Every structure is written in C-alpha cells, then in structure tokens.
Amino acid sequence: MWNKNKLTEKLGISYPIIQAGMAGGITTPELVAAVSNAGGLGTLGAGYLNAEQTRESILKIKQLTDKPFAVNLFTPETPEVRDTEVAQANEWLLPCREALNISEVPKVKEYSTAAFEQQIQVIIEEQVPICSFTFGIPSQETLQQLKENHIVLMGTATTVTEAKANEASGMDMIVMQGSEAGGHRGTFLGSFEDAMIGTMALIPQAADQVNIPLIAAGGISDGRGVLAALVLGAQGVQIGTAFLTSLESGANEQHKQAVLNSKEDQLTVTSAFSGKPARGIQNDFITKMKEYEMHLPPYPIQNTLTQPIRREAGKQSQAKWMSLWSGQNPRSCKQLPAGELIAEMVTQIDQISL
Amino acid sequence: MWNKNKLTEKLGISYPIIQAGMAGGITTPELVAAVSNAGGLGTLGAGYLNAEQTRESILKIKQLTDKPFAVNLFTPETPEVRDTEVAQANEWLLPCREALNISEVPKVKEYSTAAFEQQIQVIIEEQVPICSFTFGIPSQETLQQLKENHIVLMGTATTVTEAKANEASGMDMIVMQGSEAGGHRGTFLGSFEDAMIGTMALIPQAADQVNIPLIAAGGISDGRGVLAALVLGAQGVQIGTAFLTSLESGANEQHKQAVLNSKEDQLTVTSAFSGKPARGIQNDFITKMKEYEMHLPPYPIQNTLTQPIRREAGKQSQAKWMSLWSGQNPRSCKQLPAGELIAEMVTQIDQISL
Numbered sequence: 053m054w055n056k057n058k059l060t061e062k063l064g065i066s067y068p069i070i071q072a073g074m075a076g077g078i079t080t081p082e083l084v085a086a087v088s089n090a091g092g093l094g095t096l097g098a099g100y101l102n103a104e105q106t107r108e109s110i111l112k113i114k115q116l117t118d119k120p121f122a123v124n125l126f127t128p129e130t131p132e133v134r135d136t137e138v139a140q141a142n143e144w145l146l147p148c149r150e151a152l153n154i155s156e157v158p159k160v161k162e163y164s165t166a167a168f169e170q171q172i173q174v175i176i177e178e179q180v181p182i183c184s185f186t187f188g189i190p191s192q193e194t195l196q197q198l199k200e201n202h203i204v205l206m207g208t209a210t211t212v213t214e215a216k217a218n219e220a221s222g223m224d225m226i227v228m229q230g231s232e233a234g235g236h237r238g239t240f241l242g243s244f245e246d247a248m249i250g251t252m253a254l255i256p257q258a259a260d261q262v263n264i265p266l267i268a269a270g271g272i273s274d275g276r277g278v279l280a281a282l283v284l285g286a287q288g289v290q291i292g293t294a295f296l297t298s299l300e301s302g303a304n305e306q307h308k309q310a311v312l313n314s315k316e317d318q319l320t321v322t323s324a325f326s327g328k329p330a331r332g333i334q335n336d337f338i339t340k341m342k343e344y345e346m347h348l349p350p351y352p353i354q355n356t357l358t359q360p361i362r363r364e365a366g367k368q369s370q371a372k373w374m375s376l377w378s379g380q381n382p383r384s385c386k387q388l389p390a391g392e393l394i395a396e397m398v399t400q401i402d403q404i405s406l
Numbered sequence: 407m408w409n410k411n412k413l414t415e416k417l418g419i420s421y422p423i424i425q426a427g428m429a430g431g432i433t434t435p436e437l438v439a440a441v442s443n444a445g446g447l448g449t450l451g452a453g454y455l456n457a458e459q460t461r462e463s464i465l466k467i468k469q470l471t472d473k474p475f476a477v478n479l480f481t482p483e484t485p486e487v488r489d490t491e492v493a494q495a496n497e498w499l500l501p502c503r504e505a506l507n508i509s510e511v512p513k514v515k516e517y518s519t520a521a522f523e524q525q526i527q528v529i530i531e532e533q534v535p536i537c538s539f540t541f542g543i544p545s546q547e548t549l550q551q552l553k554e555n556h557i558v559l560m561g562t563a564t565t566v567t568e569a570k571a572n573e574a575s576g577m578d579m580i581v582m583q584g585s586e587a588g589g590h591r592g593t594f595l596g597s598f599e600d601a602m603i604g605t606m607a608l609i610p611q612a613a614d615q616v617n618i619p620l621i622a623a624g625g626i627s628d629g630r631g632v633l634a635a636l637v638l639g640a641q642g643v644q645i646g647t648a649f650l651t652s653l654e655s656g657a658n659e660q661h662k663q664a665v666l667n668s669k670e671d672q673l674t675v676t677s678a679f680s681g682k683p684a685r686g687i688q689n690d691f692i693t694k695m696k697e698y699e700m701h702l703p704p705y706p707i708q709n710t711l712t713q714p715i716r717r718e719a720g721k722q723s724q725a726k727w728m729s730l731w732s733g734q735n736p737r738s739c740k741q742l743p744a745g746e747l748i749a750e751m752v753t754q755i756d757q758i759s760l
Contacts, residue, residue, distance in 0.1 A: 055760065211671045212737070231585060232604035246671040250586035250604035252634065253625030253734035257670050260737065271607030280606065280634040282760050316611050317565045317600040380607035383566070383614065406409065406636050 059225060059265040059287035062204060063182060064120045066091030068288030069278060069394055070227075070267060071295045073124025073184060074235060074303075074377070075099035076362075081109055083300035083390055085116030090391035091398075095184060099126035103170035110178045122182035122206065123175055127190050127240075128168040131350045133160050141357055144344045148337060148373055152364045158356050169194075176201045184208070187328075188240035189221045196222075208238035210247040210254075212261050217241065219262045226262065227290050230254050230270025234293045234379035236330040237321070244329045248321075252284065259285030273384035275400025293379040298390040306371040314382040325362065325375040327354030333382075336372035337361075413579060413619040413641035416558060417536060418474045420445030422642030423632060423748055424581075424621060425649045427478025427538060428589060428657075428731070429453035430716075435463055437654035437744055439470030444745035445752075449538060453480035457524035464532045476536035476560065479525055481544050481594075484517040485704045495711055498698045502691060502727055506718045512710050523548075530555045538562070541682075542594035543575045550576075562592035564601040564608075566615050571595065573616045580616065581644050584608050584624025588647045588733035590684040591675070598683045602675075606638065613639030627738035629754025647733040652744040660725040668736040679716065679729040681708030687736075690726035691715075 060068050071087040073079060073095035084094030096113060098106045106123065113121055138160050149157075172194055175183050183198055184206035198205060199222065207218035208227045218226045229238045230251025239247040251270040258266055268281035269290035281289045295301060297308045314333050321329050324341035328351035332338070341348075348354045358375075365373035386393065414422050425441040427433060427449035438448030450467060452460045460477065467475055492514050503511075526548055529537050537552055538560035552559060553576065561572035562581045572580045583592045584605025593601040605624040612620055622635035623644035635643045649655060651662045664687050675685050678695035682705035686692070695702075702708045712729075719727035740747065 212669065213671065230604055230606060231602075232607045242671060245674070248585075249670050249734050250584055250625045251606040252584060252604065252631060253586040253627075253670060256628065256630045257735060257737040271604045273607075274610065276610045276638050277606060279760075280637040283634040283637055283758055284630050315566065316603050316607060317567065317596060320599070380603050381611060383611040404637055406633075 057265070057287045059267070062224060062265070063093055065093050067394060067398060068282070069093070069397060070122070070288060070290040071095050071390070072269065072290050072292035073097035073099070073122065073186075074292050074296060075124075075126070077302045078296055080300055080302040081112035081116055083295065083298060083302070084113050084121050086300045086390040087295065087394065088117045088119035088121045090394040092394050093120060093122055093182065095122040095124050098123050098171060099186065101171070102167055103174050106171050107174045107178060110174070110180060120181040122184050123180050124184045124186060125168060125171055127185050127188040128163070128165040129187065129351060130163040130165060131353060133162060133353060134349070137349045138353065138357070141348050141354060144341065145357060145361065147340070148361050152361060152368060152370065152373060154360050154364050156360050158359055160353055160356050163352060172197065175203065182206060184227065186236065186238050189218060189223070192221070206267070209258070210237060210239045211242065211249065212258050214239070214241050214247070215258045215262045215266070219264050223264065225265040225267060227267045227269050228254050228258050228286070230268070232271030232380040233269050234331050235377040236326065236328055251281070255281060255284035255286050271379060271381045273379070273381040275397040276404065277381070278397055279401045279404055293382060294385050294393060295390055296377070297385045297387050298393055299387065300390050304366045304374065306366070306369050307374060307376050308387065310371050310376045311378045311382045311385055312387060314378060316380050316383060319378055319380060323348060323354070325355070325358050327351035330375070330377060331379065333376035333378050335374070335376060337374075411619070411641045413621070416578060416619070417447055419447050421748060421752060422636070423447070423751060424476070424642060424644040425449050425744070426623065426644045426646035427451035427453070427476065428646050428650060429480070431656045432650055434654055434656040435466035435470055437649065437652060437656070438467050438475050440654045440744040441649065441748065442471045442473035442475045444748040446748050447474060447476055447536065449476040449478050452477050452525060453540065455525070456521055457528050460525050461528045461532060464528070464534060474535040476538050477529055477534050478538045478540060479522060481539050481542040482517070482519040482522040483541065483705060484519060485707060487514050487516060487707060488703070491703045492707065492711065495702050495708060498695065499711060499715065501694070502715050506715060506722060506724065506727060508714050508718050510714050512713055514707055514710050517706060526551065529557065536560060538581065540590065540592050543572060543577070546575070560621070563612070564591060564593045565596065565603065566612050568593070568595050568601070569612045569616045569620070573618050577618065579619040579621060581621045581623050582608050582612050582640070584622070586625030586734040587623050588685050589731040590680065590682055605635070609635060609638035609640050625733060625735045627733070627735040629751040630758065631735070632751055633755045633758055647736060648739050648747060649744055650731070651739045651741050652747055653741065654744050658720045658728065660720070660723050661728060661730050662741065664725055664730045665732045665736045665739055666741060668732060670734050670737060673732055673734060677702060677708070679709065679712050681705035684729070684731060685733065687730035687732050689728070689730060691728075
C-alpha cells in the first residue's frame with residue numbers, strides 16, 4: 053500500500069505521516085529527528101520561538117538526522133493592545149497567579165511581525181526543506197522568497213474556503229484540520245464555531261474542491277486513522293497528540309500522563325489560555341475562566357498574560373493550571389519511542405483486512 | 407471487498423449501508439424499500455409517529471420490498487411540564503407564529519411512555535426484522551420482549567461510555583454517532599457538548615472497547631466515507647443526509663434544496679426546535695431563538711410547541727422557519743434515486759486505489 057504519492061515524493065519521505073509542529077517545547081530536536089529517521093516527517097513547532105532559538109533547534113535537528121524535516125511558524129497577528137482589557141484580564145487571572153505564588157505580571161508590548169520575518173530568514177539561511185504555517189497565509193512576498201529558495205510550503209485550513217485560499221496563495225500542500233484536533237484551531241477566515249468540521253466530512257469535500265495534496269489532521273492516533281484518511285482523499289496525515297506522549301516529546305510529564313489517562317469525552321475547546329480557541333483536557337483553569345472567556349484580550353495578548361502561569365504550573369507539576377492540549381483520540385495514545393509509533397502504524401495498516 | 411461480516415450477516419443485507427431513521431416524514435415507505443431493495447438497510451423513522459401510523463407505514467414498506475428493513479424509535483422521555491416555562495417559550499415563539507399566520511398554540515399535556523409501548527407491540531405483531539433506538543436504552547422488559555421475538559436490536563451511542571451501556575443492555579449492534587451527524591444528537595449520558603466526538607476519533611476508540619458490531623454515523627455521504635469507516639473499525643455505516651436529498655425522500659423540497667446548496671461551514675447545533683441539540687443549516691429561526699436557547703423547555707415539550715411552526719413553514723415553503731437538518735458533508739449529496747446512490751457508493755469503493 054505504500055505506493056509513493058505526490059505528497060511523499062514532494063516531501064521526500066517514506067510514509068505519509070507528519071508529526072505536527074506543536075509549539076511550547078513539545079517538539080524537541082530529538083522528537084523531530086526520530087520521526088524523520090523513521091520515515092515520516094518531523095516538524096519543529098517554532099510558533100513561540102524567536103529567530104535565534106529557531107536556528108539553534110534547526111542546527112540540533114540537523115545533527116540528529118539527514119532526512120527532510122519541517123518547521124512550523126505561526127502567521128503573525130498584531131492586535132491593538134487595550135489597557136483596560138488587559139487590566140481586566142489580569143484581575144481575572146490573579147487567583148491563578150496567587151495559587152502558584154507568581155508575583156510577575158507580564159508586560160504586554162505592541163506586537164509586530166519582526167520576529168516572524170527573522171524566523172523566515174533563518175529558515176532560508178538554514179535551507180530547511182519544508183515550512184508549514186498555522187493561523188493564516190503569510191504575505192505573497194514572504195511566500196515568494198521561500199519558493200525561490202526551493203522550500204516546500206504547507207498551509208493549514210479548517211474549511212473548504214480556507215483550503216481554496218491556501219491553494220490560490222501558492223502553497224504546495226494543505227493540512228486540513230478537523231474538529232477532533234488537539235491544540236489551537238487554525239481557523240483564519242470566518243468564525244471558529246462554523247469551522248468545527250469533523251475530519252470524516254472535511255477531507256472528501258476539500259479533496260473535491262482543491263487540486264494540491266491534502267494532509268488530514270484531527271482524531272488520527274494510529275494506523276486505522278492513517279489509512280482511513282487516505283481512503284477519504286488525503287495523501288497524508290498530520291498527527292499531534294500521539295507524538296506528544298512519545299518518549300522523545302518535550303511535553304511536561306503531567307501533560308503526557310493526563311493524555312494517557314484521558315477519555316474522548318473529557319476534552320473541551322477553550323480560548324482562555326491564549327485568546328484563540330484550542331482543544332485540551334478539562335481542568336480547573338478552563339472551568340474558572342469559562343465565564344470570562346468572551347471578554348478576554350485576543351491572541352496573542354492573552355497568551356502573553358498566561359505565559360508565567362503555564363510555565364510555573366509546569367515547574368510545580370500542577371496539571372490543573374496547565375494547558376493540557378489533546379485531540380479527541382487520547383485512548384489510542386502510547387508512551388513509546390516515536391520511531392516505534394510509526395513502525396506500529398505501518399504494521400497496523402498492513403494488517404487491516406475488511 | 408464486500409466480504410460478508412457479522413453485521414451484514416446479522417441484518418441479512420448485501421452492503422453495510424444503513425439509511426438513518428430520520429423522523430418527520432422523510433423516510434417514506436418508498437425510500438425505506440428502495441434502500442433495502444438496493445442491498446442496504448432501509449429504516450422507517452417512527453420517532454414522531456403513533457402506533458397506528460407506524461403500522462400503516464410498515465404495511466406499505468412490506469408491499470414494496472421483501473428484504474429486511476428497520477424501524478427507529480425514540481426511547482421516550484417524560485419531563486415534568488412547568489407552566490411558566492411553557493408560557494415563556496410561547497412568548498418567545500410568538501413572532502415566528504405571527505410571521506406564519508399561525509393562531510394555534512399547541513396544548514402541552516403530560517408525556518407518557520404509552521405511545522412507545524404501543525409501537526413496540528406493533529413492531530412485534532408485524533415481525534419487523536430490526537428495531538433501532540435513539541435517545542437512550544429502553545427497559546430490560548422491552549428489550550427482552552423484542553429479543554424473544556427474534557428482532558435484532560440496534561442502539562445509538564455518542565461516546566465510549568454510552569457504547570458500553572448499550573452493549574451491557576443486550577443490544578446486538580450500536581450506531582456510533584459522530585459530531586458530524588445531522589439532526590438530533592443521540593447523547594443520553596452526560597452533557598451533549600462533551601459528547602461531540604468526531605467520527606474519525608470515535609470509531610477506533612469504541613471498537614477497542616466493545617465487542618458487538620459498530621455502525622459509523624456522521625459525515626459519511628459517499629463511498630469514500632463508507633470504506634473509511636470500515637477501515638476505522640466499524641462493520642457498517644448509517645447515512646442520513648445523503649438519503650434525505652434522494653428522490654424517494656419525503657423531505658420538503660425546500661429542505662432538499664437547502665442541503666444541496668449548503669456548504670460544510672453553514673451548519674450549527676441548536677436546541678431551539680425541539681429542546682434537544684440537533685445539527686442543521688443556519689436560518690432565521692435558529693438565529694432569533696439563540697438568546698433564549700438555554701431557557702427553553704426540555705425535549706419533547708419544546709418540540710410540541712414548535713410543531714405547528716415547522717409544519718406551516720413547510721406548507722408555505724418558508725425555509726427560514728423550518729428545521730433544515732443536515733450533517734457536515736452536504737457538498738457530497740445528490741438528488742438521485744436512493745438505489746442509484748447505493749450503487750454509486752459501491753462503485754466508488756471499488757475504484758478507490760491508494
């Protein structure tokens with residue numbers, strides 16, 4: 053069944069399995085390299101890194117693998133900072149900060165696209181083979197620069213309309229993120245609620261409307277999901293949560309255990325951590341912030357405000373204040389080396405008989 | 407690929423494709439018979455019928471096919487009627503009634519399980535081969551009576567917990583309803599929000615936890631979805647929306663056209679029509695009732711209150727006041743005879759090459 057398709061050929065990989073570029077220290081160079089060495093495509097989640105951190109991680113990955121890998125960037129957003137909104141959010145966050153003995157209230161400065169532009173230069177300088185984007189489509193100038201440097205471009209879409217926009221922008225392929233997916237929703241056109249489309253419905257409809265290869269994401273944790281996605285019309289899959297619990301993942305151990313012990317009906321979508329909707333395991337932070345959710349500052353302002361809370365919760369191993377991102381298929385996740393996870397998926401696919 | 411499996415053997419059908427028992431006049435005897443005659447399993451949606459209407463439809467189906475078919479029943483709920491709650495809901499519904507020139511305000515009587523019990527007797531007397539249930543599991547007495555009469559029992563679940571409860575009750579098979587599904591959510595344990603699990607994630611997790619055959623529902627409108635569901639671990643599929651637009655379907659023509667012209671991101675889940683969450687196409691009724699949604703009477707009280715609105719909207723062809731149920735895969739729906747839809751699905755499956 054592992055015939056090469058346009059996607060695996062373009063990416064130069066053996067299996068159409070992409071490890072999602074989860075941000076926040078989860079995608080260690082060891083994880084990225086392990087996935088690429090096993091025949092999949094590892095992705096550095098550089099969404100929250102600055103240019104120098106991005107370069108440092110890329111150099112480490114190159115030491116660990118000579119296979120293709122990707123870097124995921126967040127297309128930047130620069131919302132206006134409203135002081136009263138920030139003050140109100142800080143008041144709501146105070147009980148969480150007190151519970152964790154945090155005295156630091158993060159400074160919110162005006163946001164710019166400078167850090168993103170510096171990351172783009174690093175990616176070009178380091179000749180990263182593949183660059184993927186979440187939260188929208190960068191400028192034509194940026195995309196052209198990457199194309200001229202022969203970097204493969206991968207967009208993210210949550211609706212057919214967003215898929216068409218990605219195709220029109222010149223992306224080489226698109227991650228179609230179904231509603232099952234863990235972490236942040238990639239929605240950038242229209243409301244996120246309208247764009248909560250299950251993978252089973254999203255893939256065939258998108259496949260009928262765009263001509264570039266599609267990568268299915270959301271709810272896929274094992275070989276059954278990989279093969280089902282190919283049947284639906286995708287040419288590959290992107291898997292996050294199942295690699296989050298892998299041995300090489302840099303996710304906090306509390307986070308890994310929370311996923312491994314979670315069930316499909318214990319998850320929710322919240323904007324409380326970052327100002328942007330994301331799927332994770334229900335906990336005290338989400339419950340307590342629920343009533344304020346509609347009035348919080350937008351991403352990335354709220355993300356800046358909660359950053360010390362998330363960091364300190366990790367240090368203190370207090371899962372109730374952490375962002376425990378997870379997709380809707382936690383029951384299939386295992387704590388294994390990433391390479392073994394890929395080998396298991398491939399074996400499982402070969403054994404499926406109908 | 408059409409090896410018999412436990413599901414098709416137990417149901418006595420050629421293809422593992424079940425037409426969903428959509429209530430409200432959609433599943434005409436002609437539709438049910440056309441699906442069964444084409445090798446699938448047609449289902450009469452008897453949720454809103456009384457015993458005599460149920461018998462009448464069954465007799466017509468028997469005239470049109472000698473193949474197995476199913477009847478779907480709603481496991482009854484008997485909420486307490488609170489007069490102030492009903493009066494408030496009627497006030498909120500008044501603008502809709504006025505827009506449609508409806509003077510009738512439906513009488514809400516106490517609800518009982520008598521009509522359901524009479525339906526069960528009809529199903530036994532008419533020797534209906536298969537009986538499926540939505541909104542929970544009937545009493546052991548009812549299930550035993552059906553079993554003694556060799557009627558195959560099919561439950562509905564939206565989480566693994568609900569699947570286990572169905573298996574423990576003695577059901578022969580379970581429809582696993584993913585979040586993509588159109589119409590009413592079948593959730594009966596826990597909150598419906600927690601049970602909005604995408605089909606891609608729901609099926610493999612349930613398949614690992616229960617031993618009876620599973621039927622995937624939600625987001626499946628063509629052969630790609632059927633095969634993907636089998637790959638994920640289901641033994642069959644249940645399809646609603648794609649049969650709603652078929653020629654034999656009794657759905658209002660406005661409803662059919664709304665689905666055929668709809669896109670995957672124009673749907674929402676609302677409790678405003680019936681008091682129970684259901685997925686359909688956004689329209690004025692849903693928008694106007696949004697702010698009251700949390701304070702409406704429970705199902706089936708709200709359903710009784712909106713019944714004249716839905717009926718009159720249908721007569722006047724005013725789609726904006728109708729319940730335009732649809733799953734998240736409307737782009738794949740076609741206006742064809744139901745038998746041709748099944749033949750197309752089977753052909754499509756045979757042509758899938760990876």
